[in-house]
Amino acid sequence: MLIEYGIILVFLFLTFLLSLIIFIFSYVFSIQKADSEKISAYECGFNPFDDARTTFDIRFYLVAILFLIFDLEVSFLYPWSVCLGYLGKEGFFSIYVFLFILTLGFFYEWFKGALDWE
Amino acid sequence: MNILISMIDIYLFMPELFIIFSFFILLIYGVSISTNKNYGYPVLLKSIGYLTIIVFLFTLFFLIKSSDFSSVYFSNFFFSNQSLKWIKITLLIISIFYIFLIISNIYLEKLNIFEFFLLFLLTILAIFLIISTFDLISIYISLEILNLTFYVLATIKRTSEFSTEAGLKYFILGVFSTGILLFGISLIYGYTGITNFTDLNIFIQNLIENKNVIEFPIQLLLGLVLISVAFFFKLSAAPFHMWSPDVYEGTITSVIALFTIFTKVIIFYLFINLFNFAFYDLFSIWQKLVIFCAFFSLFLGTFIAFIQTKFKRFLAYSSINHMGFIIIAVSSANCNGFYSLFFYIIIYILINLGIFSSFFSLRSVTSYKVNKQARYINEFIILSKTQPMVAFSILIIFFSIAGIPPLAGFFAKLIVFLTCLENSSYSLVIFSILISCLAAFYYIRIIKIIYFDNFEVWPIYLPIDKLKANVLSFSVLSLTLFCLNPNLIINIIYIIVIM
Numbered sequence: 349m350l351i352e353y354g355i356i357l358v359f360l361f362l363t364f365l366l367s368l369i370i371f372i373f374s375y376v377f378s379i380q381k382a383d384s385e386k387i388s389a390y391e392c393g394f395n396p397f398d399d400a401r402t403t404f405d406i407r408f409y410l411v412a413i414l415f416l417i418f419d420l421e422v423s424f425l426y427p428w429s430v431c432l433g434y435l436g437k438e439g440f441f442s443i444y445v446f447l448f449i450l451t452l453g454f455f456y457e458w459f460k461g462a463l464d465w466e
Numbered sequence: 467m468n469i470l471i472s473m474i475d476i477y478l479f480m481p482e483l484f485i486i487f488s489f490f491i492l493l494i495y496g497v498s499i500s501t502n503k504n505y506g507y508p509v510l511l512k513s514i515g516y517l518t519i520i521v522f523l524f525t526l527f528f529l530i531k532s533s534d535f536s537s538v539y540f541s542n543f544f545f546s547n548q549s550l551k552w553i554k555i556t557l558l559i560i561s562i563f564y565i566f567l568i569i570s571n572i573y574l575e576k577l578n579i580f581e582f583f584l585l586f587l588l589t590i591l592a593i594f595l596i597i598s599t600f601d602l603i604s605i606y607i608s609l610e611i612l613n614l615t616f617y618v619l620a621t622i623k624r625t626s627e628f629s630t631e632a633g634l635k636y637f638i639l640g641v642f643s644t645g646i647l648l649f650g651i652s653l654i655y656g657y658t659g660i661t662n663f664t665d666l667n668i669f670i671q672n673l674i675e676n677k678n679v680i681e682f683p684i685q686l687l688l689g690l691v692l693i694s695v696a697f698f699f700k701l702s703a704a705p706f707h708m709w710s711p712d713v714y715e716g717t718i719t720s721v722i723a724l725f726t727i728f729t730k731v732i733i734f735y736l737f738i739n740l741f742n743f744a745f746y747d748l749f750s751i752w753q754k755l756v757i758f759c760a761f762f763s764l765f766l767g768t769f770i771a772f773i774q775t776k777f778k779r780f781l782a783y784s785s786i787n788h789m790g791f792i793i794i795a796v797s798s799a800n801c802n803g804f805y806s807l808f809f810y811i812i813i814y815i816l817i818n819l820g821i822f823s824s825f826f827s828l829r830s831v832t833s834y835k836v837n838k839q840a841r842y843i844n845e846f847i848i849l850s851k852t853q854p855m856v857a858f859s860i861l862i863i864f865f866s867i868a869g870i871p872p873l874a875g876f877f878a879k880l881i882v883f884l885t886c887l888e889n890s891s892y893s894l895v896i897f898s899i900l901i902s903c904l905a906a907f908y909y910i911r912i913i914k915i916i917y918f919d920n921f922e923v924w925p926i927y928l929p930i931d932k933l934k935a936n937v938l939s940f941s942v943l944s945l946t947l948f949c950l951n952p953n954l955i956i957n958i959i960y961i962i963v964i965m
Binding site: 438452455456459460461 | 471490493
């Protein structure tokens with residue numbers, strides 16, 4: 349039974365080999381003569397005006413995490429609503445518990461000011 | 467499919483349910499008042515600290531008054547019996563002492579985040595869930611609650627780069643180890659189709675029952691090894707210990723007290739539940755794993771601790787050493803072994819409470835309103851003249867760790883060695899006795915630095931405050947007076963182990 353996995357091993361090996369070839373050959377066989385104009389940052393042919401790096405605003409990350417949480421909450425609501433008929437009254441009240449816990453989390457982030465986009 | 471939640475589930479789940487509801491109430495109280503302009507944005511740290519003590523006292527009342535019967539609840543995911551009741555009671559008492567320690571420490575560390583105690587409440591909830599698991603899936607879920615709160619707690623001091631680096635290391639390595647745990651669980655489930663402990667026990671018994679030559683299936687063995695790897699990572703036992711010195715050094719002291727005091731008990735209880743109940747017939751395999759880790763931990767913990775100059779890293783390596791001793795006790799799968807294990811852990815917790823209340827009260831004032839904690843071992847010079855009572859307490863605590871009679875640490879090591887000798891693991895005992903002699907050196911070296919070293923400039927520290935002094939005196943008195951009347955600790959551990 350394990351022999352059938354041999355094909356996967358050969359596949360893995362060949363992909364590894366191929367990507368290694370592409371990666372290493374482009375490094376080994378190219379002529380690298382770096383001077384200051386070649387390795388400077390490209391900004392439509394001009395000299396760069398300002399540093400391309402700014403500090404990452406943590407608000408973007410916070411919005412992404414909050415979206416993840418509440419989107420997963422909604423995605424749990426969908427299958428519950430579809431099969432509510434089979435679940436009985438315990439199933440009906442269990443979603444209350446789930447939503448209640450998440451609503452408390454929502455109150456917490458609201459009062460902490462995570463929703464203020466200044 | 468019927469979802470059955472009967473009244474017995476609610477009754478057995480009552481302590482955890484109370485903690486959950488009090489967490490909700492404290493969360494809304496904390497966040498709605500501390501962000502309120504009319505009240506002047508108060509710092510609610512001490513208030514929520516004392517309120518969590520009240521919560522724990524009420525939970526203690528629930529637990530003491532609950533009736534003793536053994537049962538599984540929530541459709542065989544958790545179990546409850548008398549041993550669990552008593553281990554929860556001891557953990558609650560220890561956490562009340564821990565909160566006393568923290569309330570006095572956290573103002574000095576300038577960490578005014580009230581969510582600290584809420585995360586601690588969640589930690590206790592996670593601990594209660596972990597020790598009452600009866601299923602492989604609920605191991606993962608409850609361990610993940612604990613892990614998540616620990617990741618947040620490790621980086622709770624956001625202004626310190628040191629702390630965020632340590633927390634990030636802990637997070638990445640912890641997530642990795644949880645992945646390994648899940649892999650092991652999925653291998654076992656894939657082979658047997660069973661996740662419940664009783665079912666696994668029956669399955670493995672039938673697998674091995676009437677055979678002359680026992681062939682263990684490789685998936686079960688691999689699953690076992692991977693699950694124990696994840697557990698040993700959490701315990702910081704070698705060779706999975708590399709995260710602990712860096713994390714111990716970087717995170718703030720209050721949180722490190724949490725890591726050292728609480729994780730060991732629960733992971734060992736979980737380990738024993740899983741390996742002694744579900745995988746009991748695979749004993750000959752996991753005993754070898756455990757002995758390998760014990761040798762390694764003892765060896766590494768001792769020899770690397772010799773060259774440490776910072777106190778927190780030293781503490782990390784000495785705790786790896788202690789884990790080596792406790793893992794020796796795990797390797798004997800009988801009641802005596804587990805008795806010695808829990809006994810050692812309770813003494814270890816008392817010692818750690820003592821260490822954290824004595825050493826981490828040493829804060830020196832460098833300029834107005836800036837205090838910094840003693841970090842290097844060399845900064846403990848001449849404590850015998852500047853703070854003689856604290857120095858005497860440190861003396862007793864370190865003599866107890868080193869295993870010097872008649873203090874409690876000696877009896878802990880003695881009982882571990884005696885149970886191993888009963889199981890005829892002679893080389894293990896000889897090795898660990900030699901290692902404990904070597905380890906005694908660096909504990910006594912600290913006492914030498916405190917009492918006998920001399921220096922031109924005397925470091926002067928702030929005097930210890932009342933709450934910390936209470937915890938310190940509790941620890942020191944219980945360590946010294948243990949030899950006179952050990953009944954309290956011994957009876958509790960007897961109940962915990964026999965069930």
